[in-house]
Amino acid sequence: MRTQLTEQQRIEQLRKLLEKYAIEYYDNDAPSVSDQEYDRLMQELIALEEKHPELDDPNSPSRRIIGQVMEGFEKVVHAQRMLSLGNVFNKEEIEEFVNRVAKEAKDPEFVVECKYDGLAMSLEYENGRFVRAVTRGDGVTGEDVSNNVRTIASIPMYIDTRERVEVRGEVYMPKKSFENLNTLQATLHLPLFANPRNAAAGSIRNLDSTVCLHRKLDAYWYYFQNARDFGLRTQEAALDAMKDMGFRVNPIRKVCKTADEIYDFIEEIGRQRGELPYEIDGMVIKLNDLEDQQRMGITAKAPRYATAYKFPAEEVQTRLLDIFVSVGRTGRITPNAVLEPVRVAGTLVSKATLHNEDMIKSKDLRINDIVVIRKAGEIIPEVVKSVPERRDDTQIPYQYPTDCPVCGSKLVRLEGEAEHFCINPDCPARIVESMIHFASRDAMDIDSLGDKKIEQLHEWHFLNSIEDIYRLHRRREELLEKKGYSQKGVDKLLEHIEASKKRPLANLLFGLGIRLVGKKGAAILAEHFGSMDAIRAASEDELAAVKFIGGVTAQSIRAYFSEQENVELIEFLKREGVNMTQERVEKKESVFTGKTVVLTGRLKMARNEAKKILESLGANVAGSVSKKTDYVIYGEDAGSKLAKAQALGVPQMSEEQFEQEVDNAKA
């Protein structure tokens, strides 16, 4: 019952979050997270929604295209909806897509094209003349941006046919134009554009078309909306026909029959991607036959006959301008790299974590070095290495600080540890960070008590400890006198603080910030012991005996509870009515306990769910099949993984058998 609730909450949370990101991305042309992160959250939402059809909601970002019509532009309803695309991220998912199509189209052929990172546009022609250019908008209604589109030199204003023609494609900003634009922005002390996509969108949606003219956009056209009126039967023929009519069509494309062929071509283009004069974020795979396309139709917001393969995160080079250290809630010192802003995987990056002193030494990072940075789904990117070949005489080796940058006390590096710590318990940085952690989403989840607010309330002496958070209501009147604190805002804040008292024990345990007790560890401890008192009473051996809790963690938990200050904090929280218990869950034994299991093919239950069940039975779920695999569980259309399991003699199990074993485990 409890998991049901949490997943429902997660669905709601993801829907809100993705909607917010999409609005920032499409409507304000200013993304706040990387595309990888966005895609990852979307996949999570889709998996959860598949699992909970009862929570279906047509408003969900998984079901609709988010985007609105800007004021100042005329609204136009599309003759045919403009769609989004489904996503695949690896070869296996390409295979699954190909198999799915093959079920509905005989001997399918696919056209593989570049996926331009710009904005979708529809062009309409009547009597051989350009009449209108319209953005995708929400898919149903777009914005008439004809004036701006007319500034794009490569778009024909006249074509040699009197029939109505509608073509669609992508307007983008070439890399060169983007560099020039940002150089200009910098000279004018204006904010830089995060990426060419946002810059292109911002230009097209500018009411002053001279702006667009100077931004030097270009476009590729990949969709002939009324191709069949012209007797065309395939996507390939449609591309050729558009080219003959004078539209700019990309010669990079290939007709493929198998998933292998598709993947090889994608890899080939992926390797050349850096040299292309425009940005691509993936490749689009489309069923070639137009009649079959129509037969397959569309889902809520994307065609079923096409999908987009997304390239993995990129690595790029930039300059390491400086290193500064920050102090965490445990007093841990983290060095951070200040980078010359650079685009990685679609977002502008100017900071990266460097973990610790040893990492800086082992990678031999010097101030002013050229470094390679990588961004892989995380919002915080990492520095992979320095490039010594690019050194001139300006590099300076970095001196690790000896004193805390906030309170000035001597930093300590314990025997055998990589990190430095500020061990001054009154270090303001530590106090603030521990409150931020306590109020964060995975901990007590105090909605309106964000980082900035905590910092400010600390500065004003309202918050000097975790205890103070629950004392804040006593100072309501004082708060109301502060600038920016309305009655409504203050009451909401106090309400959220009050509500946090009901969080599960796992959240509280995580929020306390016990060294080495992360989110997962806290959940395991809470489920195993069921109450704060039981955890506090447990001996080091008892703690270490819990699965996944190691001896060092057990030691750290004991150390935490042996501090008078911490015991007092917990007693205080108890008196304030903060929840200190949680339902206990016994781990079940099954054939999967301690085994390595691989899932493949299309399962009836969501993959994430199958994974969760297996993990709850003590299995380790792996991504690929090897000799070490104990079981492969397969669904429909299982491809290469199942074949490999057969070849290696790894036991295979159908989804039905799997469900049977799960039932056995419950009995």
Ligand SMILES: NC(=O)c1ccc[n+]([C@@H]2O[C@H](COP(=O)([O-])OP(=O)(O)OC[C@H]3O[C@@H](n4cnc5c(N)ncnc54)[C@H](O)[C@@H]3O)[C@@H](O)[C@H]2O)c1
């Ligand atoms: N970073 C963020 O905050 C954020 C927010 C929202 C969306 N996004 C990004 O946008 C994506 C979702 O956007 P979407 O709905 O436009 O889907 P999409 O960009 O994944 O795919 C659909 C679009 O691809 C484009 N396209 C480019 N080349 C094409 C070709 N050759 N054939 C057909 N279409 C082609 C079309 O404009 C089409 O509308 C996400 O996957 C994410 O990467 C990021």
Ligand SMILES: [Zn+2]
């Ligand atoms: Zn300090």
